[in-house]
Amino acid sequence: MRQNWWKILSVLLLFYTLFAGLLGDVPARDILNETIRNLYFHVPMWFTMIVLFGASAYKSIMYLRTNDINYDTNSSSLAYTGIFFSVLGMLTGMEWAQYTWGAAWSNDPKQLGTALCMLTYFAYWVLRSGIKDDEKRAKISSVYNIFIFALMIPLIFILPRMVDSLHPGNGGNPAFSNYDLDSRMRLVFYPAVLGWIFLGFWLAQLLNRTVRIQKEIEERNTY
Numbered sequence: 001m002r003q004n005w006w007k008i009l010s011v012l013l014l015f016y017t018l019f020a021g022l023l024g025d026v027p028a029r030d031i032l033n034e035t036i037r038n039l040y041f042h043v044p045m046w047f048t049m050i051v052l053f054g055a056s057a058y059k060s061i062m063y064l065r066t067n068d069i070n071y072d073t074n075s076s077s078l079a080y081t082g083i084f085f086s087v088l089g090m091l092t093g094m095e096w097a098q099y100t101w102g103a104a105w106s107n108d109p110k111q112l113g114t115a116l117c118m119l120t121y122f123a124y125w126v127l128r129s130g131i132k133d134d135e136k137r138a139k140i141s142s143v144y145n146i147f148i149f150a151l152m153i154p155l156i157f158i159l160p161r162m163v164d165s166l167h168p169g170n171g172g173n174p175a176f177s178n179y180d181l182d183s184r185m186r187l188v189f190y191p192a193v194l195g196w197i198f199l200g201f202w203l204a205q206l207l208n209r210t211v212r213i214q215k216e217i218e219e220r221n222t223y
Helices: 005-023 033-040 042-066 069-100 109-130 134-162 183-222
Strands: none
Touching: 005 033, 005 183, 033 042, 033 069, 033 183, 042 069, 042 134, 042 183, 069 109, 069 134, 069 183, 109 134
16 A cells, blocks of 8 residues: 555546546636636646656666666656657647637647657657567667657757747747636646656556566567
8 A cells, every 4th residue: 555655646636636627616718718627637748748758768778777678668668658648748739729729730839849759759669669679679769768858858848939839838928827827726737747647657657567477478488
């Protein structure tokens, strides 16, 4: 029970997010209206993606330092889970944009930067799938993983802020915290962020265990 406290907390926080996010009071804002509730889902999914990709890059560094294949397995599981959350974040963002910007895709700098970031991680997935040797796959994908995480920082956090953008917090457009995220929403938003991040690590842990079990089965069948 002590080791699984964060999983229990994740479930409780996400249930709280679901009910409070859909039924709780939100500020009435022009254009946004009730779609502002998506803040509890769309934004935390991006935060979860970034945290998972960061943890994956750290595991890649640890593999290169130690040559422990378990670090590579952990790294890939975290990266794959991060890709899953990136897709969820993109879909919820496009749905939100459809109602607030008038189109699901408007070539906004933040959208383009995020899309490029996602493509680099899809390439990571393809790269690992195309290399059969475990050690070679681990080394090449670890180096690539560190590189694309470093590339993600300017694509998402720097370049979109240097040009005009519809996205809050970029290109002179104020962030939600400046004019929409009031005290009522903060009581839901911050727990939502924590709950989604815990869920991301939980899914990555399950995926990591599945991969290890599959390897053990393959090794037993070989002998």
